[in-house]
Structure formats: structure tokens, C-alpha cells
Amino acid sequence: MSDRIRLKAFGMLAEKIGTDSLEIENPGSSEALKRQLLQQFPELQSLTFRMAVDRKLIQAETAISTGQEIALLPPFSGG
Amino acid sequence: MNRFERQVILPGFGPEGQAKLKQASVLVIGAGGLGCPVLLYLAAAGVGRIAVVDGDVISPSNLNRQVLYGEKDLGKNKAETAVRYFQEKYSDMQWTAIPEFITVDNAQAHIFHYDLVIDGSDNFPTRYLVNDACVLLKKPLVYGSIYQYEGQVSVFNVGSHPCNYRDVFPNPPAPQEIPNCAETGVLGVLPGIIGNLMALEAIKVLSGLGKPLNNKLLLFNSLNTQFQELEILPNPTTQSAIPTSWNEFHQRDYALGVEGVQQLTWNEAMKLMGQEVAFVDVREPGEEPPLECTGLVKVPFSTLSKELGRFEEAEEILFFCQSGARSQKAAQLLQQTYPDKKIFSIRGGINALKS
Numbered sequence: 001m002s003d004r005i006r007l008k009a010f011g012m013l014a015e016k017i018g019t020d021s022l023e024i025e026n027p028g029s030s031e032a033l034k035r036q037l038l039q040q041f042p043e044l045q046s047l048t049f050r051m052a053v054d055r056k057l058i059q060a061e062t063a064i065s066t067g068q069e070i071a072l073l074p075p076f077s078g079g
Numbered sequence: 080m081n082r083f084e085r086q087v088i089l090p091g092f093g094p095e096g097q098a099k100l101k102q103a104s105v106l107v108i109g110a111g112g113l114g115c116p117v118l119l120y121l122a123a124a125g126v127g128r129i130a131v132v133d134g135d136v137i138s139p140s141n142l143n144r145q146v147l148y149g150e151k152d153l154g155k156n157k158a159e160t161a162v163r164y165f166q167e168k169y170s171d172m173q174w175t176a177i178p179e180f181i182t183v184d185n186a187q188a189h190i191f192h193y194d195l196v197i198d199g200s201d202n203f204p205t206r207y208l209v210n211d212a213c214v215l216l217k218k219p220l221v222y223g224s225i226y227q228y229e230g231q232v233s234v235f236n237v238g239s240h241p242c243n244y245r246d247v248f249p250n251p252p253a254p255q256e257i258p259n260c261a262e263t264g265v266l267g268v269l270p271g272i273i274g275n276l277m278a279l280e281a282i283k284v285l286s287g288l289g290k291p292l293n294n295k296l297l298l299f300n301s302l303n304t305q306f307q308e309l310e311i312l313p314n315p316t317t318q319s320a321i322p323t324s325w326n327e328f329h330q331r332d333y334a335l336g337v338e339g340v341q342q343l344t345w346n347e348a349m350k351l352m353g354q355e356v357a358f359v360d361v362r363e364p365g366e367e368p369p370l371e372c373t374g375l376v377k378v379p380f381s382t383l384s385k386e387l388g389r390f391e392e393a394e395e396i397l398f399f400c401q402s403g404a405r406s407q408k409a410a411q412l413l414q415q416t417y418p419d420k421k422i423f424s425i426r427g428g429i430n431a432l433k434s
């Protein structure tokens with residue numbers, strides 16, 4: 001059983017990543033995931049976004065376990 | 080027979096719920112894509128007193144989603160036009176039109192008088208300003224925003240562990256991250272859906288019906304029709320970003336600043352105007368209201384990078400746009416090309432001129 005997690009990207013993040021949903025190897029923590037994403041998708045470096053782990057917005061570095069769903073959430077301003 | 084009969088007979092709502100709505104007052108900030116559906120349903124539901132704040136005028140590009148307005152309304156103020164529409168429609172409500180943009184100077188006075196605030200604005204400076212004012216006043220705030228095919232909805236300052244916008248996004252993004260307001264497309268039905276969800280949340284908070292979205296951020300994607308709810312919690316570390324007093328609030332500059340770009344107010348800009356100063360409108364054709372005056376150059380932001388040569392002669396350049404975001408990007412671009420010229424962006428753009 002491989003250690004994989006699911007990413008869901010919203011708004012402009014989905015555009016930059018090229019999909020709104022993908023499965024990747026579990027990097028183990030929210031900070032490690034962020035580092036990996038910024039390296040893989042350099043356009044994200046200039047974007048503000050927050051992460052949610054299993055539908056809870058996180059406020060600090062958080063451990064990620066197998067099978068969890070990570071949401072990548074940018075702010076929207078339109079009205 | 081009364082116009083609320085079908086909701087009064089609902090179990091769980093009843094005459095009590097109706098009486099609470101009748102007693103309630105709501106301030107709707109922004110009568111655009113979100114504000115229009117919010118107003119339609121709060122008015123139909125019988126909220127007793129509603130005020131509409133918007134300094135903007137109706138332009139043709141608004142009509143695919145701002146469903147209160149039609150062709151005959153072009154060029155008119157949104158708050159006044161919306162209020163006139165509802166005054167004709169319902170005789171049992173009190174309406175106030177506030178044809179201004181919300182600012183650090185008027186926010187406290189406007190928000191203070193209402194039980195609940197709706198944020199239907201369309202830019203980050205207003206969203207953070209309204210959020211902070213509502214935190215200071217402990218006022219329930221129904222938040223909604225959209226980007227292309229997606230929307231977000233939440234309810235702030237409600238419940239025993241109240242959250243606000245800064246618990247979700249502590250600080251505004253940099254202007255460079257934000258797509259141009261004139262270039263972001265939208266299908267009218269998306270703000271229709273998000274605005275209706277906002278009206279629903281307002282009715283729930285005001286009448287005590289059901290469970291509002293406090294401590295939750297609801298996400299909607301119109302392309303796959305998926306809703307998702309995220310749990311949000313108060314974040315003690317972000318509270319420091321909110322002014323702690325009205326004095327501090329009044330001093331706060333909510334305009335987004337691009338690093339290295341000098342910003343001027345309209346008054347400061349007027350004093351600079353003269354022979355060697357290029358005064359440049361970087362809005363796209365069709366943005367309202369058009370500005371005509373001698374010496375004004377129009378170079379839409381979308382073509383600016385191809386027309387940099389036009390500024391060779393000018394010693395000083397003053398850029399403006401609708402809200403002051405694109406003009407900062409324009410100033411940054413020109414400064415890279417002409418490091419020795421004095422280049423400024425007018426703070427708040429045309430919106431600041433109107434208010």
C-alpha cells in the first residue's frame with residue numbers, strides 16, 4: 001500500500017497546477033508539501049494560498065498521513 | 080393575505096421568524112454581481128430596513144450578472160438605481176441609498192446602524208476594510224466572493240468562537256497576484272448562486288433559522304457543480320493584523336501597494352500636471368466613467384508593454400486605472416524601462432475620484 005495523498009486545487013492555483021485534483025506521494029507534512037509544490041510549479045511562488053488538511057484549514061505546520069485530502073485555497077476578490 | 084404567507088407557514092420559521100426579519104436591518108456593501116441577488120431575496124423575504132452602499136455607476140459589461148439593471152440605467156449610480164427599483168416594488172420596507180464607496184472615514188458611521196453587513200464588494204482593499212470594521216463593531220458579516228467559475232461563502236463574527244476573514248487569509252495578496260478587474264470573465268449565474276447563498280445565510284443569522292456558515296468556508300465550483308465545506312477556527316496570530324481602535328482604523332491605508340511604486344492622491348496628482356507630465360489612463364476601452372481632459376493619454380494596460388516608446392519624451396508620468404491596481408503595475412513596468420523618470424500611480428484610481 002503506497003503512501004499517497006490527494007490534492008484539490010481551487011481558483012488560480014488549479015490553473016497554475018494544470019488540474020483541480022491530483023494524487024501524489026505523501027511528503028509527510030504541510031511544509032514539505034509546500035516546498036515540493038513551489039519547486040514543481042514555480043508560478044505558485046508568487047501566489048498567496050492557504051492549505052486545509054481533511055477539510056480543516058491549518059494554521060501551522062501539520063503532519064499529513066496517508067490518504068488525507070489537502071485543499072489548496074487562494075483568496076478570491078470578485079463580486 | 081400577505082406577501083410572506085408561504086414562509087410564515089414553514090415549520091421552524093413561522094410568524095416569529097418573520098417578525099425578526101421585519102425588525103432587522105442590513106447594510107449591503109456593493110450592489111454588483113453579488114449585491115443584486117442578495118438584495119432581491121432579502122427584500123422579497125421582508126427584511127425591515129436595508130441600506131445599499133455603492134459609489135460605482137452601471138456600465139454595459141455589468142449587465143450579464145447585475146440583474147437589477149437594464150440598458151436604460153447605464154451611467155447611473157448603482158445604489159440609487161437599486162433602491163429606486165425596490166421602493167417601487169415593495170411599500171413595507173425602509174430603504175437608504177448611499178452612493179459612495181466605503182472608506183476608513185465612513186465605514187464606522189455606516190456599519191454602526193445595521194444589524195448585519197453583506198460584503199458584496201469586488202476588491203481586496205474593501206474586503207479587508209469591511210472585515211476589520213465589522214470585527215471592531217462585532218457585527219455579523221456575510222462574506223461571498225468569486226473567481227471565474229468558483230465562489231466562496233462564509234459568516235463572520237457570529238457564534239461563541241467567531242472567525243473573520245483574516246482567520247482565513249491573514250493579509251491581502253500582492254497586487255501583482257491579482258488578475259486585472261477588466262479581464263476576469265464571469266458567467267452571470269455564478270454570482271447569482273453565491274449571492275443567493277449569502278442572502279440565505281443573512282436570513283438564517285437574522286431569524287435564528289438553521290445553522291449558519293460561521294466557522295465554515297463554503298466553496299462552490301460551478302463547472303463540476305461541487306460544494307465543499309472547510310472548517311475554520313479563530314487564529315490568534317492573525318488578530319494582530321486588525322486595528323485595535325477606531326483611531327488606528329482611520330489611519331490605516333488599505334490600498335494594495337506594489338513595492339517601489341510611488342502613489343499619489345488625486346489632489347497631489349492635480350498639482351503635478353503640466354507640460355512635461357504624461358497623464359495616462361490605462362483602463363481598457365468601455366470602462367466607466369470615461370475621463371476626457373486635455374493632455375490625457377489613453378493606453379490600455381493590455382497593450383502598454385508594446386507602447387513603451389510613447390513615453391520617451393515625458394519627464395514625469397502619472398498612471399491611473401479604475402481601482403489603482405493596474406496603474407501600479409503600469410508604473411512598475413515603466414520604471415523598469417525608464418529608471419530615471421519620475422513615475423507615479425494614482426491611489427484608488429477613478430473610484431477614489433468619484434467618492
